[in-house]
Amino acid sequence: MIKFEQKLRGNVSLSVNPIGCKQEIQNQINYVKEQGAYEGPKKVLIIGASSSYGLATRISLAFGAGADTIGLSFEKGPKSEKNLGTAGWYNNIYFKQAAEKEGLIAKNFVQDAFSHETKQDVIRYIKKEFDGKVDLVVYSLASGIRFDPDTGERISSVIKSIGQEVVGPNVNMQKQEFYEQTLEPATEEEIEDTVSVMGGEDWLLWMKALKEADVLAEGIQTVNYSYLGSDLNKPYYGEGTLGQAKADCEVKSAKINELLADINGKSTIVVATAVTTKASSVIPFFPVYCMGLYRVMADKGTHETPIMHQDRIYRKMLYGNHPEYDEEGRLRPDSWELDPEVQAETEKLINKINADNFNTDLTGYSIFLKEFANLSGFQVEGYQEEEITLEELQALEY
Numbered sequence: 587m588i589k590f591e592q593k594l595r596g597n598v599s600l601s602v603n604p605i606g607c608k609q610e611i612q613n614q615i616n617y618v619k620e621q622g623a624y625e626g627p628k629k630v631l632i633i634g635a636s637s638s639y640g641l642a643t644r645i646s647l648a649f650g651a652g653a654d655t656i657g658l659s660f661e662k663g664p665k666s667e668k669n670l671g672t673a674g675w676y677n678n679i680y681f682k683q684a685a686e687k688e689g690l691i692a693k694n695f696v697q698d699a700f701s702h703e704t705k706q707d708v709i710r711y712i713k714k715e716f717d718g719k720v721d722l723v724v725y726s727l728a729s730g731i732r733f734d735p736d737t738g739e740r741i742s743s744v745i746k747s748i749g750q751e752v753v754g755p756n757v758n759m760q761k762q763e764f765y766e767q768t769l770e771p772a773t774e775e776e777i778e779d780t781v782s783v784m785g786g787e788d789w790l791l792w793m794k795a796l797k798e799a800d801v802l803a804e805g806i807q808t809v810n811y812s813y814l815g816s817d818l819n820k821p822y823y824g825e826g827t828l829g830q831a832k833a834d835c836e837v838k839s840a841k842i843n844e845l846l847a848d849i850n851g852k853s854t855i856v857v858a859t860a861v862t863t864k865a866s867s868v869i870p871f872f873p874v875y876c877m878g879l880y881r882v883m884a885d886k887g888t889h890e891t892p893i894m895h896q897d898r899i900y901r902k903m904l905y906g907n908h909p910e911y912d913e914e915g916r917l918r919p920d921s922w923e924l925d926p927e928v929q930a931e932t933e934k935l936i937n938k939i940n941a942d943n944f945n946t947d948l949t950g951y952s953i954f955l956k957e958f959a960n961l962s963g964f965q966v967e968g969y970q971e972e973e974i975t976l977e978e979l980q981a982l983e984y
């Protein structure tokens with residue numbers, strides 16, 4: 587029997603509990619079903635579908651709106667009892683099993699979204715097996731590297747400030763340590779590379795390829811998840827390399843709107859709230875911002891996990907009657923996070939957090955830790971131990 591144990595290196599998870607991932611998927615499905623059914627898109631492509639925001643999007647659309655979905659991700663399967671692969675691998679599998687049980691199509695592609703070949707593989711599938719068209723394309727990718735689709739050059743993104751060094755507190759979940767971190771400013775090349783990896787270029791390439799292949803339905807919508815944050819994280823996010831990449835997504839969104847005009851399509855930047863994910867846990871200082879924010883929002887009853895947030899976005903906003911847009915035309919479900927009272931209380935609390943109290947109930951550290959563990963199938967509500975062998979895990983089909 588395989589013993590599943592949570593292992594971390596810094597704020598990166600090194601292990602997975604596949605049975606816990608299965609239960610976590612079920613919990614998210616249950617959440618969506620409790621909210622009831624809603625009218626939404628029926629044929630959806632999600633790029634970056636295997637964890638957090640992309641996965642939550644997929645679960646809400648499938649189990650709330652009855653959508654058939656194609657999910658694209660880059661994940662690793664089980665090699666040995668010590669190397670069981672990544673959580674996203676199992677999320678893909680257990681999502682598919684649950685969706686198919688309800689008669690929905692759930693196709694998984696596990697390959698590099700940045701490559702031209704992947705785009706063509708997905709297009710071929712849409713034409714042959716997905717009724718020829720999609721009516722929503724969600725771009726929810728988070729990656730540290732991109733291989734240039736034309737030259738094969740390896741490009742790395744960095745999470746750095748721009749122009750000046752930033753010093754601030756961070757936590758190391760592996761060592762349960764609160765420490766001071768210094769972030770060096772990025773070079774021009776690093777900024778450019780981060781925009782190439784995390785900006786909107788690949789999204790635009792996807793939309794161009796899909797349009798050219800005539801697989802976008804009349805009235806197609808496409809969505810890209812952004813983060814703007816507040817003054818509390820601007821020095822290392824909004825005004826840093828990631829902020830530049832997100833600004834590039836807005837430029838590309840305008841181009842996509844032009845591209846889709848003749849089929850009445852629409853591109854939307856959705857500014858999503860701060861949540862605990864594989865990607866956000868490694869943003870310097872961000873976990874401490876979350877510890878403050880989560881405490882304040884949990885006490886007010888407005889703290890959301892990815893499934894709660896995405897379900898609200900699709901049900902109430904994008905396909906509902908309560909969208910909140912800003913003057914730039916961006917959808918702003920992050921208004922709860924950016925509420926001035928929430929921000930003021932968060933700032934006050936963050937200023938009080940120190941090495942002696944960071945892991946007490948004064949902060950939202952326990953919320954962050956549990957949500958982080960859930961991402962890899964640990965500490966999942968309703969979890970029941972199940973015996974499963976490596977061979978059985980390897981036989982699971984994605």
Ligand SMILES: NC(=O)c1ccc[n+]([C@@H]2O[C@H](COP(=O)([O-])OP(=O)(O)OC[C@H]3O[C@@H](n4cnc5c(N)ncnc54)[C@H](O)[C@@H]3O)[C@@H](O)[C@H]2O)c1
Pocket residue numbers: 633634635636637638639640658659660661674697698699700725726727728729811812813857858859860861862863864865866
């Ligand atoms: N986490 C937050 O607080 C937050 C807030 C607002 C917006 N966002 C945005 O949401 C988006 C998704 O972020 P997340 O936090 O859910 O990340 P995540 O790491 O949980 O998920 C990233 C997804 O991208 C996939 N992926 C990565 N590289 C790939 C590749 N080369 N080919 C195919 N798939 C690949 C992964 O398999 C996974 O499905 C990002 O654009 C992020 O900036 C996140």
